[in-house]
Amino acid sequence: MSGAFAVVYFKELRDALRDRRTLLMVLVASILTGPLTLVLMANFVSGLEEKAANPKVRIAGAQYAPALVNFLQRNDIEVENAPADYESRIREGRLDAVIVIREDFDEHYLAGDQVKAEIVFDDSRTDAGPSIRQAERLLRAFNRETGTLRMVARGVSPDLAQPLKVDHVNTATPRQRGALFLFLIPMFAILSPILGGMSIAIDATAGERERGSLEPLLGNPVPVSRLVAGKWLAAWTFASGVAMLTLAGFAAAAILYAQRKLGALMAFGVPELVDFVLVAVPLAAMTSSLQMLICTYGRSYREAQTYMSYLVSVISFVPAVVVFAGLKDAFWQLLVPVLGQQMVLGRVIRGDAVPLTDYVVPAALALAIAAACLAGITRLLGDERIVFGRS
Amino acid sequence: MIRVEGLAKRFGEIQAVRDVTFTAPDGSITGLLGPNGAGKTTTLRVISTLMAPSGGAATVDGIDVARDRLGVRLRIGMLSDARGLYTRLTARENIAYYGALHGLAPAAIERRVSELARWLDMEALLDRRTDGFSSGERMKVAIARTIVHDPPNVLLDEPTNGLDVMTTRNLRDIIRKLRDAGKCVLFSSHVMQEVSALCDEIVIVAHGAVVARGNAAQLLAASGRDNLEDAFVHLAGEAH
Numbered sequence: 276m277s278g279a280f281a282v283v284y285f286k287e288l289r290d291a292l293r294d295r296r297t298l299l300m301v302l303v304a305s306i307l308t309g310p311l312t313l314v315l316m317a318n319f320v321s322g323l324e325e326k327a328a329n330p331k332v333r334i335a336g337a338q339y340a341p342a343l344v345n346f347l348q349r350n351d352i353e354v355e356n357a358p359a360d361y362e363s364r365i366r367e368g369r370l371d372a373v374i375v376i377r378e379d380f381d382e383h384y385l386a387g388d389q390v391k392a393e394i395v396f397d398d399s400r401t402d403a404g405p406s407i408r409q410a411e412r413l414l415r416a417f418n419r420e421t422g423t424l425r426m427v428a429r430g431v432s433p434d435l436a437q438p439l440k441v442d443h444v445n446t447a448t449p450r451q452r453g454a455l456f457l458f459l460i461p462m463f464a465i466l467s468p469i470l471g472g473m474s475i476a477i478d479a480t481a482g483e484r485e486r487g488s489l490e491p492l493l494g495n496p497v498p499v500s501r502l503v504a505g506k507w508l509a510a511w512t513f514a515s516g517v518a519m520l521t522l523a524g525f526a527a528a529a530i531l532y533a534q535r536k537l538g539a540l541m542a543f544g545v546p547e548l549v550d551f552v553l554v555a556v557p558l559a560a561m562t563s564s565l566q567m568l569i570c571t572y573g574r575s576y577r578e579a580q581t582y583m584s585y586l587v588s589v590i591s592f593v594p595a596v597v598v599f600a601g602l603k604d605a606f607w608q609l610l611v612p613v614l615g616q617q618m619v620l621g622r623v624i625r626g627d628a629v630p631l632t633d634y635v636v637p638a639a640l641a642l643a644i645a646a647a648c649l650a651g652i653t654r655l656l657g658d659e660r661i662v663f664g665r666s
Numbered sequence: 667m668i669r670v671e672g673l674a675k676r677f678g679e680i681q682a683v684r685d686v687t688f689t690a691p692d693g694s695i696t697g698l699l700g701p702n703g704a705g706k707t708t709t710l711r712v713i714s715t716l717m718a719p720s721g722g723a724a725t726v727d728g729i730d731v732a733r734d735r736l737g738v739r740l741r742i743g744m745l746s747d748a749r750g751l752y753t754r755l756t757a758r759e760n761i762a763y764y765g766a767l768h769g770l771a772p773a774a775i776e777r778r779v780s781e782l783a784r785w786l787d788m789e790a791l792l793d794r795r796t797d798g799f800s801s802g803e804r805m806k807v808a809i810a811r812t813i814v815h816d817p818p819n820v821l822l823d824e825p826t827n828g829l830d831v832m833t834t835r836n837l838r839d840i841i842r843k844l845r846d847a848g849k850c851v852l853f854s855s856h857v858m859q860e861v862s863a864l865c866d867e868i869v870i871v872a873h874g875a876v877v878a879r880g881n882a883a884q885l886l887a888a889s890g891r892d893n894l895e896d897a898f899v900h901l902a903g904e905a906h
């Protein structure tokens with residue numbers, strides 16, 4: 276009965292393809308994820324660039340500080356009068372930062388006294404950050420210039436007040452800066468196989484039990500291992516398909532749209548897509564077998580879905596650990612499922628060299644785990660206590 | 667032909683089947699009759715190799731159920747209590763799936779499905795998805811699926827459960843047709859009338875053991891009662 280494996284495989288595929296609603300949801304989700312994410316990212320990043328490229332400050336009471344306005348204009352900074360209700364606008368997030376000048380600014384300034392100015396902002400909004408820092412930077416520069424002039428006028432070397440001169444040298448290449456955002460693509464590469472394999476994994480295990488088709492199925496003259504292998508291969512096919520579709524969506528969006536907007540910040544083209552697929556497909560073998568294993572314990576569709584949500588939480592926890600724990604790349608990570616994939620994909624995105632072992636080790640491990648899960652499912656389905664209920 | 671010899675099955679503390687012995691010959695309908703929990707379903711599951719016996723033996727056409735599970739499965743069709751169909755597949759696809767799992771060639775499956783559809787009067791149903799089938803329609807598909815490989819032994823576990831009168835009568839005709847085709851038919855029921863109307867041989871099971879065997883007249887004589895229901899109650903209660 277060597278054909279039984281193929282019989283089960285094609286039956287499960289056909290059955291799943293007939294489930295139009297689930298199929299449509301998965302397809303739409305996987306096709307749209309990439310473009311949507313990248314468009315949002317591109318707009319966010321180019322918004323930041325725009326703010327940096329068109330320096331503009333808003334000042335309330337600019338007329339009281341001709342010296343400051345003069346300084347800003349000499350530095351090609353556009354000065355705009357802040358609206359009268361600037362405080363409420365900042366609170367509502369419609370304005371980033373406003374420099375507030377008092378009426379007595381010029382009087383103290385000309386007398387050589389210390390003058391007070393305020394920066395009003397709401398730093399709970401991250402996208403206001405660049406504007407706030409810019410206002411601070413400009414006021415500091417004005418401070419420095421004025422101070423230098425005053426010291427020179429008194430015959431003091433300005434270096435006395437500035438024992439340490441700091442120059443900023445940023446070694447991150449533009450692509451590395453983009454990788455901070457592109458951390459998202461590895462995450463989708465890891466989660467999309469789970470989405471793709473979900474419905475078959477449930478339907479082929481807990482679903483069979485719930486609809487009462489498991490017992491008759493097991494009564495066929497086919498070894499349980501063949502049934503399990505056919506079902507798993509169908510789940511793997513779907514999981515890989517959805518992963519590839521999701522990643523292709525990212526690549527297409529990156530090539531057609533984001534590349535232009537994000538410029539040198541990121542690169543996710545065809546070579547990166549191929550590398551990602553090489554990592555995601557073996558990973559999908561593991562996730563779909565894990566999904567089937569835990570769903571075999573489910574007596575109903577709903578129960579299986581609950582177990583599934585635990586698995587998804589655990590797996591999606593891994594990328595978060597990498598980001599928040601600030602893990603440095605190391606060989607041991609290759610030996611931890613999901614973490615290894617995350618590390619390799621991160622390297623691909625950053626444009627680092629990825630040795631062949633970095634692909635082979637996590638893939639071999641994923642396939643070994645898949646084999647162990649299949650053996651486990653075969654055992655469970657051969658166990659009459661599992662098949663006929665656990666009392 | 668099915669032979670069961672001193673069969674026992676234990677689940678932990680519970681002794682579901684203690685001592686069941688009977689023979690179900692070919693070309694004959696044998697009924698396992700007993701109250702709920704008597705061990706009928708467990709006996710059928712052991713014969714169909716879905717459960718391993720903890721004692722005794724059962725053979726199907728001479729093949730030991732504990733030794734050659736796949737060999738036994740090729741020679742039986744078991745309609746269990748679980749009759750779930752794949753609702754996104756048509757009736758034809760549901761039946762063909764089991765045919766393919768039995769290793770039948772596509773052409774042979776095609777022929778067999780048409781034959782069964784005529785036989786079960788379900789030709790109009792064949793190419794509809796089984797989603798939304800009535801229980802009678804589902805039963806027909808489940809029976810066709812069970813006997814798609816034309817097994818010499820047919821096991822039916824409480825086949826009339828949940829069926830209306832018309833469908834039940836229909837099912838009885840099908841069971842008789844199977845017998846007339848020379849099959850060994852073994853079916854379980856807790857309904858006296860059904861068993862007496864259909865069976866050539868009745869095996870009464872209570873508390874996991876066979877308490878009486880024979881045709882209706884022999885059972886009446888053995889119990890000393892004048893109707894079958896009293897006889898059943900009397901015989902089933904004897905096991906205590």
